[in-house]
Amino acid sequence: MSTRVLIVDDSATMRAILTRMLSSEPDIEVIGAAADAMQARGMIRELNPDVVTLDIEMPGMNGLDFLAKIMQLRPMPVVIVSGITQKGCDTTIRALELGAVNCYAKPDGSVSNLIESDGGTLARMVREAARVRFVRVPNAPAAPRAPVAHNPVARQTIAASQGDDAGVRLIAIGASTGGVEALHHILPAFPANCPPTVIVQHISAAFAPAMAERLDKQCTAKVRLLESGSILQPGYIYVTPGNDKHAVIGGGANKILAKLMPGDLISGHRPSIDALFESVAQKLGPAAVGILLTGMGQDGARGLLAMRRAGGRTIAQDEATSTVYGMPRAAADMGAAEKILPLPRIAERALSVAGL
DSSP states (O other): OOEEEEEEOSOHHHHHHHHHHHHTSTTEEEEEEESSHHHHHHHHHHHOOSEEEEESOOSSSOHHHHHHHHHHHSOOOEEEEEEOSHHHHHHHHHHHHHTOOEEEEEOSSOHHHHHHHHTTHHHHHHHHHHTOOOOOOOSSOOOOOOOOOOOHHHHHTSOSOOOOGGGOOEEEEEEOTTHHHHHHHHGGGSOTTOOOEEEEEOOOTTTHHHHHHHHHHHOSSEEEEOOTTOBOOTTEEEEOOOSSOEEEEEOOSSOOEEEEEOOOOBTTBSSOHHHHHHHHHHHHGGGEEEEEOSBSSSTTHHHHHHHHHTTOEEEEEOTTTOSSBSHHHHHHHTTOOSEEEOHHHHHHHHHHHTTO
16 A cells, blocks of 8 residues: 655645655655645645655744644654754754654755655655654653563573672663654653763764754753764763764773774664674673663664673663653564663663663
């Protein structure tokens, strides 16, 4: 069955381009195109699309206000289609916090440049968005969901010692679809003296700086883009820039170094959560905490298992609060997660393990 898409964009040219790009896919049907929020509201009620692509710079009610209303009254998968200007990036990150499931960066240049450079990216985002199930994350901590069945062979190979709580030297976090919203819930709880924290969030490189800047304004700890060769410091949260390089951890006994390394795709991604987690397992063993959040696919599951086998403490987001229970499910299935927790309890657990 085809995925039914409604396109919302104030530019007639852009509506035509997006329609052409998506309609060429045999499993995607563009059922309508709206020029503004008012028209889109009526078409959503009438046509009930599976996915909406939404421009955020529109006359009348802007895309952010419209998105907020959608998520409040009728939550549904929305892919933001945004220019990569500074203003566009900032607004896109806010849209992801509000519940948009992904963001598609419109490149600068001609119409032909957009079509030629797409490479099926928008269609992939639409397909992924159609699989999203929306949940309301409670403000109060919820009881943890019982873990799904683990792989008994994997469980036997996990280190018996789970590390010294007061000796945590690093927190590593991986996230994909729905991750920006999840990070918005978790990171403001991190104190100014938190262990150095490194995040791989699957996001376009164009939007990573705006994500780091916005999180920095919301958090007590300082949030920065990760730079290769940096010595990681307590009180800092580092966001991988998404620049087609893997983030890995190195260094000696007294310092932790970050490196951005070229390489092949790992688990379908570059940067890959698996690459980060596996380097943390190798370099820090029991002196680290790994957190795997919502996302499509399996990236991070194998790396989280490596961390647990090395004695690290590991946490996966539960199904009830995940936008997409793909990566955390894979981790749970292979016994990689020591704890499977709802989103509101993850920061508390990680900080408790770190002795904070």
